[in-house]
Amino acid sequence: MKTKTALPILLFFTAFLTLFFTQSSVSANNLKPIQGIQSTENHKKGLAELSIPQKTHQIKATTTTATAQKTKTQSYANLNSLLHKQLGKAYVWGAVGPDTFDCSGLTQYSYAKAFNKKLPRTAQAQYQALDHVSHADVQAGDLVFFSYSGGATIDHVGIIVKGHNQMIDAQDRGVIQESYMASYWKPYIVGYAHVTDLD
Structure with missing residues (x-):
């Protein structure tokens, strides 16, 4: 009686563990290409954002040069x-x-x-x-x-x-x-x- 009761429980846990590891493996495999895509998009986005401060810096440098030239006109x-x-x-x-x-x-x-x-x-x-x-x-x-x-x-x-x-x-x-x-x-x-x- 005890053996018959334990068998379904054992089969249930075996099925559960098999399903769990299968899903984990699938999820892990599925995440790899997704992470790769996100990394590429973030990289491109990061480069685009980095160009904004560089442009601002160039504008400031131009303004400073113009100010220096204006000062020189005070002759x-x-x-x-x-x-x-x-x-x-x-x-x-x-x-x-x-x-x-x-x-x-x-x-x-x-x-x-x-x-x-x-x-x-x-x-x-x-x-x-x-x-x-x-x-x-x-x-x-x-x-x-x-x-x-x-x-x-x-x-x-x-x-x-x-x-x-x-x-x-x-x-x-x-x-x-x-x-x-x-x-x-x-x-x-x-x-x-x-x-x-x-x-």
């Missing part, structure tokens, strides 16, 4: 042209242009118009705010400062232009171009300052 020629348009205008103490100037009003106005660069209002404040350079290192576009009190105060400023020790400044005779090494200026020079790099 000495722009400043020089603007300064020469001011020649002959009258000197008025405290005037900041565009029709009349005092010395620091001219420097402030010129840099604001040529390069959109703001300088402090007075010669004293400009002297204190900017990086100083030696006479041997001055360049066109730098500022030259003068003091009538041995350096205790800064009393005058001019913009150095190309030429042998030449500056354009606003003084009692108006806006003129002259030598800052002339006998009436040289003894009062207290320093030079670099405002910005110019081409």
